[in-house]
Amino acid sequence: MNENTISYWNKTAQKEHYPRLDKSLETDILIIGGGITGITCAYCLALKGEKPVLIEAGELGDGTTGNTTGKITIQHNIIYSKIADEHGMNFAKLYAESQAGALDFVKEQVKQGRIDCQLAENTAYIFASSENDRDMVRREYEVAKELEIDAEYIEKPEFPPDNFGMLGFKHQAVVHPIRYAQALAKEAVLKGAKIYCDTKAIKVEDGDIKKVYCENDIVIKAKHLVMATQYPIYDGPNLFFTRLYAKRSYGIAVKAKKDWPDGSYIGSGEPTRSIRTHVENGKRILIVVGED
Numbered sequence: 001m002n003e004n005t006i007s008y009w010n011k012t013a014q015k016e017h018y019p020r021l022d023k024s025l026e027t028d029i030l031i032i033g034g035g036i037t038g039i040t041c042a043y044c045l046a047l048k049g050e051k052p053v054l055i056e057a058g059e060l061g062d063g064t065t066g067n068t069t070g071k072i073t074i075q076h077n078i079i080y081s082k083i084a085d086e087h088g089m090n091f092a093k094l095y096a097e098s099q100a101g102a103l104d105f106v107k108e109q110v111k112q113g114r115i116d117c118q119l120a121e122n123t124a125y126i127f128a129s130s131e132n133d134r135d136m137v138r139r140e141y142e143v144a145k146e147l148e149i150d151a152e153y154i155e156k157p158e159f160p161p162d163n164f165g166m167l168g169f170k171h172q173a174v175v176h177p178i179r180y181a182q183a184l185a186k187e188a189v190l191k192g193a194k195i196y197c198d199t200k201a202i203k204v205e206d207g208d209i210k211k212v213y214c215e216n217d218i219v220i221k222a223k224h225l226v227m228a229t230q231y232p233i234y235d236g237p238n239l240f241f242t243r244l245y246a247k248r249s250y251g252i253a254v255k256a257k258k259d260w261p262d263g264s265y266i267g268s269g270e271p272t273r274s275i276r277t278h279v280e281n282g283k284r285i286l287i288v289v290g291e292d
């Protein structure tokens, strides 16, 4: 990573420094990976009175978390109609409830912990990127209504440009993902979790006691292991790596000359267009991600 490829979130957050693990240890619970998944896991376990250890190869949030759009939403492009078609409405309902639970969890932690991460409630829109996608977006709206999601359909929205109809889910949110994750990490440590950065796991041995070998001859023994590395680093018999492929998205964060409406937006088609607003010191910043 160099100065030109550091994300807006990583550039604008004050980052806490966590030490490198310099000796082998034993723990009940080891978490590998210090993105939003690993940090949330450490935080939740610490709230329950556990004392998890988290190791991160780089700095917290340096992976995907610090390079996302920071949308917290139950809307993941066209998903509910697909789940309903493949697994039925009950299953789609369960999925919607789980996502709503996660959204509420984030809002609640921010409120309770008074986390300064610019959480803003908004409407998250999927817009049809082409004439062909209009029916698909419309159907997603019908399924969302059936699932009692607070949704609206707009036939001819003015923003974003070149759209062919748009579905909006109300009461969604956006955050500064690094400020949010850093705050949870800090709280986890206060409650008894241990975090080590610059500590990379290189080999995992399964068993009643799991053994995780790290760089510099460090070995961690753990009763329970949580792999929160985004990509599998332990394959066991599954050969996950054969299904991985590289993908790159580009993002810009700008103070635009013209005004634009609030809300999060994602296009239904390719290339991906994901848009949101971030407000920093009262100034609006337009973030556009895509061109995968």
Ligand SMILES: Cc1cc2nc3c(=O)[nH]c(=O)nc-3n(C[C@H](O)[C@H](O)[C@H](O)COP(=O)(O)OP(=O)(O)OC[C@H]3O[C@@H](n4cnc5c(N)ncnc54)[C@H](O)[C@@H]3O)c2cc1C
Pocket (backbone or CB within 6 Å): 032, 033, 034, 035, 036, 037, 038, 055, 056, 057, 058, 059, 060, 061, 062, 063, 064, 065, 066, 067, 068, 069, 070, 071, 072, 073, 199, 200, 201, 202, 228, 229, 230, 233, 249, 289
């Ligand atoms: C361009 C883009 C935009 C996105 N936008 C959104 C969005 O707006 N909203 C949303 O909810 N989701 C979004 N996502 C999805 C995103 O991937 C997840 O939401 C989330 O950030 C993933 O977090 P994570 O903790 O699982 O992974 P990561 O943030 O990637 O964390 C994994 C961590 O594990 C560490 N690690 C890996 N291997 C090792 C090892 N061997 N030893 C020690 N540490 C290791 C890495 O360094 C990394 O820090 C987006 C994804 C992309 C690619």
